[in-house]
Amino acid sequence: MPFLSALTDRGRRIEAHRLWPRIVVDVATWRQAIVGLAAGEATLLGLWCDGEAVHMGLIAGAKILVISLPVPKRRYPSVGLSHAPALRLERMIRDLYGLEPEGLPDVRPWIDHGRWGISQPLGARRPPPATGSAYPFLEAEGPPLHQIPVGPVHAGIIEPGHFRFTANGETVVRLEERLGYVHKGIEGLMAGAPPERAARLAGRVSGDSTVAYAIAFAQAMEAALEIKVPRRAIWLRALMAELERLANHFGDIGAICNDASFSLMHAHCGALRERVLRASEACFGHRLMMDRVVPGGTAVDLEFDATAVIRKLIDTVRRSFPELIELYDETASLQDRTVGTGFLHSALARQYGAGGYIGRASGRSFDARRTPGYAPYDELKFEIPVRKEGDVDARIWIRIREVEQSLALIEQIINRLPEGSIRSELDPAGKAKGNCEGLSLVEGFRGDILAWVRVDNDGILAHAHLRDPSWFQWPLLEAAIEGNIVADFPLCNKSFNCSYSGHDL
Amino acid sequence: MLAELAQTLDRTARRKLGRSLSIREVDAGSCNGCELEIHALSNVFYDLERFGLRFVASPRHADVLLVTGPVTHNMREALERTYRATPDPKWVVAVGDCALDGGIFAGGYACVGGVSEVIPVDLHVPGCPPSPTALLQGLIALVEQSTHPRE
Numbered sequence: 001m002p003f004l005s006a007l008t009d010r011g012r013r014i015e016a017h018r019l020w021p022r023i024v025v026d027v028a029t030w031r032q033a034i035v036g037l038a039a040g041e042a043t044l045l046g047l048w049c050d051g052e053a054v055h056m057g058l059i060a061g062a063k064i065l066v067i068s069l070p071v072p073k074r075r076y077p078s079v080g081l082s083h084a085p086a087l088r089l090e091r092m093i094r095d096l097y098g099l100e101p102e103g104l105p106d107v108r109p110w111i112d113h114g115r116w117g118i119s120q121p122l123g124a125r126r127p128p129p130a131t132g133s134a135y136p137f138l139e140a141e142g143p144p145l146h147q148i149p150v151g152p153v154h155a156g157i158i159e160p161g162h163f164r165f166t167a168n169g170e171t172v173v174r175l176e177e178r179l180g181y182v183h184k185g186i187e188g189l190m191a192g193a194p195p196e197r198a199a200r201l202a203g204r205v206s207g208d209s210t211v212a213y214a215i216a217f218a219q220a221m222e223a224a225l226e227i228k229v230p231r232r233a234i235w236l237r238a239l240m241a242e243l244e245r246l247a248n249h250f251g252d253i254g255a256i257c258n259d260a261s262f263s264l265m266h267a268h269c270g271a272l273r274e275r276v277l278r279a280s281e282a283c284f285g286h287r288l289m290m291d292r293v294v295p296g297g298t299a300v301d302l303e304f305d306a307t308a309v310i311r312k313l314i315d316t317v318r319r320s321f322p323e324l325i326e327l328y329d330e331t332a333s334l335q336d337r338t339v340g341t342g343f344l345h346s347a348l349a350r351q352y353g354a355g356g357y358i359g360r361a362s363g364r365s366f367d368a369r370r371t372p373g374y375a376p377y378d379e380l381k382f383e384i385p386v387r388k389e390g391d392v393d394a395r396i397w398i399r400i401r402e403v404e405q406s407l408a409l410i411e412q413i414i415n416r417l418p419e420g421s422i423r424s425e426l427d428p429a430g431k432a433k434g435n436c437e438g439l440s441l442v443e444g445f446r447g448d449i450l451a452w453v454r455v456d457n458d459g460i461l462a463h464a465h466l467r468d469p470s471w472f473q474w475p476l477l478e479a480a481i482e483g484n485i486v487a488d489f490p491l492c493n494k495s496f497n498c499s500y501s502g503h504d505l
Numbered sequence: 506m507l508a509e510l511a512q513t514l515d516r517t518a519r520r521k522l523g524r525s526l527s528i529r530e531v532d533a534g535s536c537n538g539c540e541l542e543i544h545a546l547s548n549v550f551y552d553l554e555r556f557g558l559r560f561v562a563s564p565r566h567a568d569v570l571l572v573t574g575p576v577t578h579n580m581r582e583a584l585e586r587t588y589r590a591t592p593d594p595k596w597v598v599a600v601g602d603c604a605l606d607g608g609i610f611a612g613g614y615a616c617v618g619g620v621s622e623v624i625p626v627d628l629h630v631p632g633c634p635p636s637p638t639a640l641l642q643g644l645i646a647l648v649e650q651s652t653h654p655r656e
Contacts, residue, residue, distance in 0.1 A: 159532050
């Protein structure tokens with residue numbers, strides 16, 4: 001029997017959890033799930049806590065299952081002990097809720113830097129430990145080794161985080177990340193928030209993915225409350241999502257090349273990105289399209305001449321982008337920097353369930369638009385580009401191919417955009433549907449975003465968890481940089497382009 | 506609109522700064538939305554450098570700190586140290602709705618609030634995020650109002 005089906009039979013099914021099943025299990029079944037994860041029978045989608053139970057999201061093939069272990073004694077068997085991708089998630093749960101993962105091999109705090117004036121802010125709310133101590137970085141020893149500390153304030157206009165390099169001459173022996181600097185306490189702020197405010201918060205978990213996050217949150221809410229979203233709204237959401245993907249991929253392609261000192265590409269891609277943002281503003285009234293997707297539908301419809309604006313954008317990109325691809329492909333000095341640099345092994349990408357261009361450049365073809373899939377992508381034609389090389393070059397090529405796919409998707413969407421309303425009432429009968437839960441998995445430009453919500457008896461959002469794709473990508477950057485020269489780190493880092501804010505939450 | 510702004514900024518920057526103002530950006534807790542638009546100032550449409558305004562890699566080279574985000578407790582010290590590392594005279598511009606008072610993130614255990622709770626602020630540019638045009642307008646206002654930067 002397939003792994004997830006076997007697990008499903010061993011737990012108590014929660015009826016009001018949609019669209020995929022959630023089961024409450026005992027410790028033995030929890031352990032069985034960990035063994036399955038470690039054996040690669042399923043991929044970890046997320047690990048989160050609601051105060052009462054710890055939840056593990058699993059995916060195998062197109063099947064998704066959430067298993068939940070109640071934690072009355074505030075302890076549970078560590079997943080990270082046998083399955084490393086769960087490590088940082090468990091450290092976060094420990095910091096925020098005070099749950100003790102039994103056997104957790106790394107008990108250093110992760111998000112909690114000892115500066116909140118409180119510890120376990122979403123759990124027992126205890127006073128912080130009396131004395132702060134320096135974060136003990138992992139050691140690398142030997143006479144020629146030296147350390148390079150970088151951040152949290154970086155040299156460029158980017159988000160804050162700390163990187164601790166240990167180098168042997170020019171070669172990186174070990175990179176260790178220290179994150180959590182932009183932790184804003186979003187999970188705590190969302191609990192109890194009205195849906196409109198919660199949606200605004202979801203759209204600000206990671207600003208570059210505001211559309212994808214807003215869709216993920218909306219889909220989770222709509223699944224929980226069993227809201228049928230108008231067809232036009234679903235298609236408009238996809239239009240926004242593909243515009244967002246285009247803008248980010250242009251930004252990334254240019255920025256990666258810029259980190260190899262090839263600023264010409266940066267200038268051209270920056271112009272294309274700006275054109276996408278201007279078209280987005282013309283169509284939806286906001287350059288990044290913040291707050292345009294809301295639970296129940298979309299907040300705005302297309303401006304009347306919007307399809308003309310989009311057709312012009314597609315035309316401009318189709319005329320100028322091929323030349324840029326050629327420029328990238330034929331500039332030997334640039335290829336010299338990107339080819340073979342920052343290699344990520346396919347086994348690691350698979351083990352971590354690395355999403356987006358990072359997974360797809362290392363042979364993992366996963367794309368949430370296809371698996372499990374959601375509307376309107378089931379009605380649209382698109383390909384999922386995959387490469388096996390796993391280097392910076394492959395991550396650029398995946399983006400290039402995805403730009404082409406997004407253009408084709410946008411074209412299909414505006415050609416076939418359904419007419420009709422754009423928004424359903426969240427609570428049509430005037431009486432909130434109580435005690436229900438929703439889960440969604442949405443493909444942002446950097447990978448799959450998981451959203452989980454619980455709506456309580458009075459129709460209030462009791463809990464929301466949003467898992468950024470970066471959780472399963474940041475650790476892989478540490479692996480990819482090993483053996484590269486320090487000077488290639490910006491290149492590797494930009495080719496990953498993990499989110500700090502999305503991760504720190 | 507952009508051309509007009511550009512002219513004004515060019516004139517003022519020339520007069521008051523002799524075509525040289527160095528800006529250090531600090532994300533003190535932002536969602537990264539503001540960073541994207543600050544980045545856009547350097548693209549060929551806005552091309553901030555033509556006015557002599559440029560982004561620098563170290564606060565030690567900066568005249569202006571451009572600070573975004575609700576300041577998180579975890580970033581507070583880094584922001585204070587960046588401010589101290591910036592030589593006098595200096596200006597601080599708080600960018601975005603969160604930078605004013607914490608915005609939508611205010612009130613939790615994790616955020617201090619607006620930038621002015623941590624370091625003195627000379628100008629606030631509102632918006633979520635402010636567009637590159639709004640940022641340009643803000644920088645003009647800063648250059649125009651401040652003949653005497655903070656000592």
